[in-house]
Each structure stands twice: as structure tokens, then as C-alpha cells.
Amino acid sequence: MARKRKGNPVNGWVILDKPIGISSSQAVGKVRYAMNAQKAGHGGTLDPLASGILTIALGEATKTVSYAMDGDKVYQFTIRWGEARDTDDAEGSITQTSPVRPTKQQIQAALAPFLGEIDQVPPIYSAIKVDGKRAYALARDNQDVKLKSRPVIIHSFRLVDCPDDDHGCFEVACGKGTYVRSLARDLALELGTVGYVSALRRTAVGPFNEKHAISLDSLDTLRHIAPPDETVKVDFGKILLGVETVLDDIPALALSEQEAKSLRHGQAISVLPVATRKPLQGIKQGDVVCAFLDRQLVALVKVQGGEIHPVRVLNLIENME
Secondary structure: OOOOOOOEOOOEEEEEEEOOOOOHHHHHHHHHHHHOEOOEEEOOOOOOOEEEEEEEEEHHHHHHHHHHHOOOEEEEEEEEEOEEEOOOEOOOOEEEEOOOOOOHHHHHHHOHHHOEEEEEOOOOOOOOEEOOEEHHHHHHOOOOOOOOOEEEEEEEEEEEEEEEOOEEEEEEEEOOOOOHHHHHHHHHHHOOOOEEEEEEEEEEEOOEEHHHOEOHHHHHHHHHHOOOEOOEOOOOHHHOEOHHHHHOOOOEEEOOHHHHHHHHOOOOEEHHHHHHHOOOOOOOOOOEEEEEEOOEEEEEEEEEOOEEEEEEEOOOOOOOO
């Protein structure tokens, strides 16, 4: 007999305003405890020294985490000019210094080459694997780490403020896989100096931004109002967003009850009756599509040939055999 999971079957997204000083995994644990959820994960890591939007998936939402990770991000960050650090952030040791301090005009003129698709070498202190090991683990063991450049997308990159000669404040909107620490490092080199990220905040991930976010303190207050219990389900209202929220940009198909049952059992269904109800406009072969029954997400599916095949089945509808 399978062991029963501890907690309640909570399904959906919590958009956390992660504070500085805790890891993303620690933040997930705190949210899971506060909401007494059976299962939780996050949709994109934030370093302990960074604050801001951390998307946390609960229950069946964990099956859609990859879509949150693929979403665009917006960051606000500060570069400290004149010092390079081995981690490219404030946590590391100083490896190089420079007396050069760029002017506001020089900084603004240097931003254009960093727009669009650019090649970027990730920081050696990153989670990228090298021969099966994390780069940061190799770096901590004083091993020589060589990472290959890879393409990333920078949608916008602007200078927000120059509070003093040693610092520049920026905002960047970027695609998945972008390292702000690398962006800061490379911009400093372009300006004839060195630099590192001294402060970092993420303000948006995909469709989620600060207006959706809740602090750990607020979650903790709710927990004390209604302590987690195996037999108690707390109404978290607007705090818990629907599983489908992260899939807003994906086309949707409407199912009959029988079609929904078939997909839930891993069986393909015919395209024709579904297309008769709503033409499959803009949906190409192999595209991932959301399949709904009465506004309830049933599965992520693919259209292949004349059939619709389940890719990820979500168990959100009760009492459906």
C-alpha cells in the first residue's frame, strides 16, 4: 500500500516575495509548511542574496513548473564598479580591482550591444553541470571551471540611477537562462573596468509580478490564524492562484466528459469532434495545448496526426473515473 502523503492536497501557485538570506529551497519549505501542502516546488531559483518573485508550485501545479521556468523575467540590480569577485556577486572574494569608474553617459552608450540575442558565459559559481558535476561545486574545490558561452535574449536593459561613482542601478527584462551576474560582469569589462552584482531583486516571472506576491511574514500570520492540520483546509483566497495561471499564453481546447475521462486514463482522443466544436486555429502539429472540461484543466496535450495525445494529466477534477 502506498504511503499517504502528509498534508492537504493543495493545488495552485503561490507567488512569494522571497526575502534576502534564505535559499529558494528553504522558501519552498516554509510555504509548504504554512499551507500544509502535500507537495511543492519552485519555478526558477533565486540566490540567497537575491530577493523578489519566487514562483512556488503546489500539488498538481508542480507538473507545470517548466512553463514558469521558460517565462521571461525582470530584474532590478546594482553593479559595484571597480571590484571583481569570484562569484560575480557580493558573496565572493575579491579577485581584481580597477580605478576606472564609468560615467552615466558611458554606461548608457555601452548598453546597446547587450540587447537582443547575445552570447553569454555563465558564472563559474552556477548550477550548470560540467562532466556530471555542478560548476559551483568544482569552483569551491578550486578546480579550473571552463563554461561555454550560450545564447540568451535581452529584451530591454536600462540604467535607472547612478547613486555615486561606485554604483550603477539597472533594470533588465530577459529570457530564460540569462545570468544577471554575467551581464554585470560583461558590462563592466565593456566599460574598461570590473564589477559585480551588489544587490539583486526579481520583479516579474512570466505572467507573475509584485502585485501577485505575498511575503513570508503574511503567510506565517495566516498559519497562526489557522494552524495546519491534517483535517483542516484553510481558504487562502487570492493567495493561491489556479494551476492554469502559468499557462495563459497556451491555446485551450474544450472537452466532453468522455474525452476528459479518456485523456485522464492516458488514452488519445480524435481531433475531429474537438475541432468541430472549436476550430484549432493557430495550433500546429506537436504544439502543447491545454485541455479543459467546464473550465477545469484536465491535461496538457499534443495534437499529432488526427489524434490528441495526453502529455501531462492533472488530477484536479474529483469523482471522475
